[in-house]
Amino acid sequence: MEKQMKAWRLEKMGGKLELKEVPVPEVRAGSVLVKVAVTALVSYLKSYTEGKLAVYNPPPHEFTMGSNAIGYVEAIGQDVWHLKHGQRVILSSHITARDNVSSPVMILLGITKNGDAALSAQLDYPDGTLAPYVLVPVETLTPLDGLEAYSDAQLSAVSRFVVPYGGLLKGHLSAGETIIINGATGSFGASAVFLAVTMGASKVIVTGRNADVLRSVAEKAGKRVLPVVLSGNIQEDVAAIKNICGGGADMAFDMVGNAKDPNSTLSALYSLVPGGRLVIMGSMTVDLPIPYTYVMLNSWSILGNFMYPKDATRKLLEIVKSGQLPIDLISPIIFKMSELDQAMDAAAAATNFENVMINCQS
Known part of the structure; x- marks a missing residue:
């Protein structure tokens, strides 16, 4: 496995955005290294990079952007007991602290945090999915077993529904x-x-x-x-x-x-x-x-209501398996890693039946 990769790094909101070489993250306890196949772009991503969305709280240092994704398990840390190497998974950018407390902190991976209390979580996992590999806590991943009839790009639409x-x-x-x-x-x-x-x-x-x-x-x-x-x-x-x-x-x-x-x-x-x-x-x-x-x-x-419960993706995938939810109505529009600028424009202009994404292995 390679030691370096090229990721889309943002200096800060409104700062320099560039595709640059960074180390591939090392897996640690409770985490999984995912080989990213495709990552969907939010419609507001270009405004976000240009610093026009003051309500967001990105990591306080340079970071890799990117949120929800489809990928494959590359490496598994200690305390991860169910996932297997090579298994296809869907990655949720919505991370909630696993601590048994009344008000667990929340972050959106590669985008923002919910208040100052969530800074520690954001510093632990600052980098998103606009890269060939991403390190995430295991609870953000849901296996995609039994959905072999769908392509990675088609399954990306599940994040639109969840x-x-x-x-x-x-x-x-x-x-x-x-x-x-x-x-x-x-x-x-x-x-x-x-x-x-x-x-x-x-x-x-x-x-x-x-x-x-x-x-x-x-x-x-x-x-x-x-x-x-x-x-x-x-x-x-x-x-x-x-x-x-x-x-x-x-x-x-x-x-x-x-x-x-x-x-x-x-x-x-x-x-x-x-x-x-x-x-x-x-x-x-x-x-x-x-x-x-x-x-x-x-x-x-x-x-x-903000986002969704931890088990929502798993339950929604069961509905998809039953054939009751037509995720194939959402048309994938796929760009290469080098085409992020064009992809952000396309995401901003996309219709409600289009899903703009980056092929992170291209």
């Missing part, structure tokens, strides 16, 4: 319920639509402002998916949603992206039946004004 899956689990979506997916025109929102259908929702109301994209999502996801094009007027939008729901929804899943106003989220909230749940997982540049008395009188639950 994020909204975490939100649907948080909201306890049950078979037979009506759910609103707000922000259904985005990549995570569209994935949530297919998940809601797979999980047995009787009606999936997809909302957004792009009529063509909503129609495309509804056509691909089936007859239980019903689009509502939002006007931005809360009263009108609530009336339209309730009309197509047949009275109201049991749950709303909100995945708006960098919303400039709260109107679509409030429209989803006001369209709930008494006792309904709103799960928020998106991003908004303004505050969300909550009508205290209205929420109390309707017994609504408003739930924030």
